[in-house]
Amino acid sequence: MLAGEGRVAVVDIGSNSIRLVVFDRLTRSPVAVHSEKVTCGLGRSLALTGRLDPNAVTCALANLPRYAAVCEAIGVARIDAVATAAVREAEDGPEFVAEIERRCGWRVRTLSAAEEARLSALGVIAGDPEADGLMGDQGGASIELVVLDKGRPGRTALLPIGPMQLLQESRGDIEAAAELLKRRFDPPDWFAEVSGKPFYAVGGAWRALAKLHIERTNYPLHVVHGYTLRRREAEDLASLVARLGPDEIRSLSRRVRDRAETLPFAALAMKRLLGLLRPRRVVFSAFGLREGQMFSLLPE
Numbered sequence: 001m002l003a004g005e006g007r008v009a010v011v012d013i014g015s016n017s018i019r020l021v022v023f024d025r026l027t028r029s030p031v032a033v034h035s036e037k038v039t040c041g042l043g044r045s046l047a048l049t050g051r052l053d054p055n056a057v058t059c060a061l062a063n064l065p066r067y068a069a070v071c072e073a074i075g076v077a078r079i080d081a082v083a084t085a086a087v088r089e090a091e092d093g094p095e096f097v098a099e100i101e102r103r104c105g106w107r108v109r110t111l112s113a114a115e116e117a118r119l120s121a122l123g124v125i126a127g128d129p130e131a132d133g134l135m136g137d138q139g140g141a142s143i144e145l146v147v148l149d150k151g152r153p154g155r156t157a158l159l160p161i162g163p164m165q166l167l168q169e170s171r172g173d174i175e176a177a178a179e180l181l182k183r184r185f186d187p188p189d190w191f192a193e194v195s196g197k198p199f200y201a202v203g204g205a206w207r208a209l210a211k212l213h214i215e216r217t218n219y220p221l222h223v224v225h226g227y228t229l230r231r232r233e234a235e236d237l238a239s240l241v242a243r244l245g246p247d248e249i250r251s252l253s254r255r256v257r258d259r260a261e262t263l264p265f266a267a268l269a270m271k272r273l274l275g276l277l278r279p280r281r282v283v284f285s286a287f288g289l290r291e292g293q294m295f296s297l298l299p300e
Helices: 056-074 085-089 095-103 113-127 162-170 175-186 189-194 205-214 233-240 246-250 256-257 263-277 289-297
Strands: 006-015 017-023 032-039 076-083 108-110 133-138 143-149 154-160 199-202 226-232 282-286
Touching: 006 056, 017 056, 017 095, 017 289, 032 056, 056 076, 056 095, 076 085, 076 095, 076 289, 085 095, 085 113, 095 108, 095 143, 113 133, 113 143, 113 154, 113 199, 113 289, 133 205, 133 263, 143 189, 162 175, 175 263, 189 263, 199 205, 199 263, 205 233, 205 246, 205 256, 205 263, 205 282, 226 233, 233 263, 233 282, 246 256, 256 263
Parallel strands: 006 076, 076 108, 133 199, 199 282
Antiparallel strands: 006 017, 017 032, 133 143, 143 154, 226 282
């Protein structure tokens, strides 16, 4: 497919949600003409069972064929379906992928940790060509870290501390989750080199933190992309949310209700990361893996 020829869809089969985004065409600045998600929670029981959550699999297999029908109805020329950490790590991941391919007629690419990190970084760069600092993509099962060097992706690291995993292994106890983080948050050797530089926060859970801050402060623009906080503001926000229960989070905002159970654990991970990295500021990016997949298709 050549740049500019026909609509392109990216199906992102994540650990928490499954998303479909249809872009108008393959171009440097694509426009999303259709976007939707279903919060299935494929990685909900992964840490305890090593398998995808059975109810989530049922949910996914009910909705993905509908995504295929939507793509056909609106004239999509190309569909790129990618699966991330939960499918990659689950014992029954290959079986699940084969069933998607049978039902939808797609080829599903299960991304390696390095590929997932690279695409998320390319998404940030697509939205900010001069991005310089460290990107962190918080998924349901992991955090991918990528150094950004003035618009170029650099070294990567994978931290197996997603909010779903913390929720499961701590059995919902935030103090126990904090202890898990202390033991497992092993920064890479190069971490000190990016200390103090901006931190680019990617992923639905961390975007939900930005949405909460926008509402609590009555910020006039409800736009997450590019929303920026000083480190202390971001740490205070993460500390606050980490102390809240699911019902309290649901009462704060309708926009984050679907993440009420996992959001305190995502906030806890951000607090730990910021305490070690000490960035000047935190920049929230609405662009990530899906936009990075589009960016990766562009010719030089």
